[in-house]
Amino acid sequence: MKTSFVALITDFGEADPFVGLMKSVIYSKNSSLKIIDITHSIPPQDIKTGAFYLMSSIFYIPKKAIVVCVVDPEVGTGRSIIWAKTENHQIIAPDNGIISWVSEKEKILETRIITNDKLFLDKISSTFHGRDIMAPAAALIARGFKEENIGPLYNDYRKIDFPHPKRVGNSLTGEVIAIDRFGNAITNIAKEYVTPKSIFNISNILIKGLTLTYAMGKINEEIALIGSYDLVEFSIRNGNFSKTHNITVGMSIEVMVNL
Structure with missing residues (x-):
């Protein structure tokens, strides 16, 4: 889905260059995008807090925007990276449950595993998929990359139940x-x-x-x-x-x- 906006939610903090490198890759692939920093202060590896801030922010993020969530303690393992389409937004994230709670606010309509290597950088680090897969994928999907070419449909993504009182x-x-x-x-x-x-x-x-x-x-x-x-x-x-x-x-x- 074509869009002018990419929003970022990460646990990278501000001391290291990780956020800046992701933005650099995004701009190198799609210089017309506007990038919104939702937060880079998720506690390290805290998937549930990432899920909470995604859920609580989604209403305010421009419609059709791609939200890239990088809280990824399993980076470099066999876990997948997924693209999800909700009623009003798109999400790119590791398949670790971080997208689960957003369904409290918007219905998740479709999910796919990102497997098309045309969306990746040529060289992929085993420890920084945010830069090498998620950032370029967001930039290219925002330009109108066809959804059906992202990768296969995937309905068995990991889910973390929201703890209703x-x-x-x-x-x-x-x-x-x-x-x-x-x-x-x-x-x-x-x-x-x-x-x-x-x-x-x-x-x-x-x-x-x-x-x-x-x-x-x-x-x-x-x-x-x-x-x-x-x-x-x-x-x-x-x-x-x-x-x-x-x-x-x-x-x-x-x-x-x-x-």
């Missing part, structure tokens, strides 16, 4: 699914599940009710609020909630909904 009566059990650089603990609990009077228990910390904004909490106070992802978050005003309380991804949360 579980409700029993007036109680709800959820979990932390991401931690941002401010230390806010982002949960899988959508705003529709809770009320302003809900009571939250995370790591034996009891938080009563929802705060509208970070600044409405008292200095160093633990608060719960609905963040920009429309999910419940836990925060400390002017502090770092997750470091202060040793919060980790996957940690359980108990909620008394209090309708």
Whole structure:
């Protein structure tokens, strides 16, 4: 599908040249593209956090754009690299489950293994498929490379189930699914599940009710609020909630909904 935009999500950070090299390859194959850096700060090898940021960003990325996701701890092994077409976007990523959660926002219509070597660089490193396969493939597909020539259809891509919260009566059990650089603990609990009077228990910390904004909490106070992802978050005003309380991804949360 022809497009003017490629968006990047990686765990490369900014200290090394990896991001710049991917962009260089993309521009060398298609100099008219616009590249959007969604984030390069996914924790190393953290596929679930990559899946979360892909899911939570997809609505805001220009339609038809190709989103290249490089969180690839199995690089150089037998894992495939796949191209997926959703209702509004395209995704190129290793077949490790990172595309799974995007289906919470957009239906995945078609997936293919990228096997056509016309989409690759001539020399392929065993440790940097982001540069040598995913970047040139994105650039050439964006120019209108025919979808049926990308590679064979592939419906058995790896899937990681999204951890929907579980409700029993007036109680709800959820979990932390991401931690941002401010230390806010982002949960899988959508705003529709809770009320302003809900009571939250995370790591034996009891938080009563929802705060509208970070600044409405008292200095160093633990608060719960609905963040920009429309999910419940836990925060400390002017502090770092997750470091202060040793919060980790996957940690359980108990909620008394209090309708």
